[in-house]
Amino acid sequence: MAETQQNGIHIRPFRSEDRQAWEPLWQGYLTFYKTSLTPEVTETTWQRLLDQAEPMHGLAAVLDGSVVGIVHYLYHRSTWTVGNYCYLQDLFTSEEARGRGVGRALIEAVYEKAQADGASRVYWLTHETNTSAQALYEKVAARSGFIQYRKVF
Structure with a gap:
């Protein structure tokens, strides 16, 4: 993905050196949703986000030289279309970045990437x-009206 800049917010794919900035945001996201994951799952997630062969991707929002937001998204097939769907799985911004357009910039960057990839x-x-x-x-976006059901194993 080409890097983009919007209102001083720089959006770019994750780099291996982003791990220290990514993990507190990832943990903040998990805390917000009152959950936790093992270090093994966190490590696997990070490795998947960096692996070009994975359908899972991540972008960083950089403001004033610091990573202040993250988004994770993945592609999957659908029975309703020839192309893939893009599932925006996780979106989180630091407390100090909220209200500055970071979340919107990350969503729009996913839109741009998904459209370019044929989703x-x-x-x-x-x-x-x-x-x-x-x-x-x-x-x-438009609210779909669907209700999610799940069974956890």
């Missing part, structure tokens, strides 16, 4: 209580 849609989930994120999401 027919980008979609994501958020918790019903995450009203501050929903305020942004209502501006950049």
Whole structure:
């Protein structure tokens, strides 16, 4: 992906040297959703994000020289289209970066990348209580109306 700049926010793919900046944001995301993962899962996730052969990708938002936001997305097949769908799985910005357009810039960068890669849609989930994120999401996408069900093993 070409790097982009919007309102002073630099969006670029993760680099191996981003690990120290990525992990606190990743842990902040997990804490927000009141969950935790083993170090093995975190390490595997990081390695997948850097592996060009993986369908999982990540972007960093850099503001004033610091990584202040992250997004993870992946491609998967669908029975409803020839091309892939793009699932925006995780989006998180640091507390000090909120309200500065970082989340929107990351979403738009995923849109740009997914469209260039031939995906027919980008979609994501958020918790019903995450009203501050929903305020942004209502501006950049349409609510699908679908309800998620799951069984965890």
